Amino acid sequence: MPSSPTRRRILATGAGAALAAGVMSRTATAAPATEETRSLDELYRAALAEGGKLVIYAGGDTPTQQDATKAAFRQAFPEIDLTIVVDYSKYHDVRVDNQLTTGTLVPDVVQLQTLQDFTRWKARGQLLAYRPAGFSKVYDAFKDPQGAWTAIGVIAFGFMYGADAAGPTPPRTPLDLLDPAWKGRIASSYPHDDDAVLYLYSLYVRKYGWDWAARFAAQDVVFARGSNFPGDSVRSGAKAIGVGGAGAPLGTGPVRWVLPDSAPFMAWGQRAAILRRAARPAAAKLYLNWCLSAARQQSSFNGWSVRTDITPPTGLRPVWTYPNAHLDGFPAFMADRAEVERLKQTFALYFGEVHGDPTPGRLGLHPGA
Template identity: 60%
Template sequence: MPVGRRQVLRAGSFTVAAAALGAQVGCGTKSAKAAAGETKGLDQLYREAKAEGGSLVVYAGGDTANQQDGNKAAFEKAFPGIKLTVVVDYSKFHDARIDNQLSTGTLVPDVVQLQTLQDFPRWKKEGALLSYKPEGFDKVHDAFKDSDGAWTGIFVDAFSIIYNADKVNGKPPLTANALLDASWKNQIVSTYPNDDDAVLYLYRLIVDKYGWNWLSRFVAQKVTWVRGTQAPADQVEAGTKAVALGTDGALVPGAGVKTRFVVPEKDPFMAWAQRAAILKKAKHPAAAKLYLSWWLSKPVQENFYMWSVRTDVTPHKGFRKIWDYPNAHLDGFETFMSDRAAVERFRQQLTLYVGEVTGPPSPGRLGLSPGK
């Protein structure tokens, strides 16, 4: 697994950031504006979480069972005695699972964090979400949060091209069109775009720019298609493939990491704020509040491997704040996700080129109530 991918902390920053958060506990930190959200501070939230029983279950969108292990370790290091269970599965399975649990009275998670952005307004309307503004909520970019606190973005993820610096001979492909060069034949791996809506949206943007002929020529490059966005990252880092389309990577790679993430100058890529919410029927609401306030705390946001949702966090060196990249199409992903009929029409057209999704889901088959 590439160092730092889908983890809170950049490579080499784990101890520093965890210690910083640990130092915050007990210092009585307060929000700058009481009206903007939580005023108790991490220390009091921590005490309340321990008094509640010290447990928390999170359903997190992702690709492999261990993808959130770094986040779990950082949280439990900062707050000893709080047991965090993170169940990772594709967002499209988690949202269906949550709907089923709500309808059958068998709810398991306290917090849900997913890329299915369209679910959160619906769950809010249905009364399934707890209105809560974590500490730091007032610093979250307005586009990344619900004004009533039903959900908040906790990090910004982005999908584009990645490449192995040792495999591209100093000439990495920096645009989707560059991937059509004959030198990349048999060297590209991609998540099935018809299996992941975020990857599907990236392909939508590329097809809109270059046309369906681009997709036909891209498929002719003998692309290796896989399930989940972790596998392409792993293959590129290992050097099995030189290039991947439809995954993420650290903006500032750690020591020894060979993967490079491409932020195109003009070509489209896609980014979104992963939304997190506390379910109104959560069994551990105090721990859930601690978790969201921890995510929005400045030490965690500063050490996330891509972009922060906070307006007062400086981006990694050499990068602008994500909302300053018009070609990241921040607004477009939610619009795309919300029109399910249009999503399915594009998915089926694309499948004619790519083929049907094959293979087991990369997180495994988790059933109705994982984490119970």
């Protein structure tokens, strides 16, 4: 028969349980980080005192894609030496992983499409918990409750057409892209090279079936790397329709991005975070506060803001009010890497293997150093 526990063991066990409960209680009830109260001018002075330099790794498709952001930031804070390195997010994230492992970290801020990385980095304690001014106004799904990351902009992917090339009856749904009139006149980024484009195509297949993919492949679509490719092809007049790229839904220029009534498109909040081992945290904080400022959010290229207190232009609603944007679906999709890989290989069977050099160039291990 087992002996009864001794008084010492009971006391030790009870003390340990009480200590654990106390730790859990303190953790659960610990006050969250407060929202930034300093002005941009005060943050600017702190960044200058730190050294006046900032390096950002930004997800994107061309080396010049962040030039407008860089110019606007430099105009506001001319004494900050800002470097923004643009590369595919799927290269930036493993680049950062390698730099963290080897003790050679270059960027202070990462802003990427690979949403799953922010969850992973937070769990490993690699992100700085910080709430910029305006954090409380950010849509809940666009921020980490503890401030490990926040979205700084809304990006939406779908398809677009040339106003002149498409004529009086432009396509309005993905089914319209199967019209024989568009054969040989469509450009697309590879869905199996860019996870956001992959999610968009997966939504099309979910709604219309794999037969849609087979019929779309029969349209003699030209595929290339980079989500800039569809828009560039339509803008240049090379193609009438582009699939798998961003645009402004209220745009009235020569390239019209389609915001469908009920057909699927996809959108997400581009996440940004300060790395805990960043060499220049003061400059990084200045940048995030500037990105979330009302002035910046009101000037977004597509009219959408991550903030709930910024009213979109007339004719546009907040992006989270569009069920067909599948806003909640993309983070879950990005977290399921096995499903992502399965879909990549399946679309390769329909559209062929990915060809071509990466559009931002080959940047190596430590760009921006």
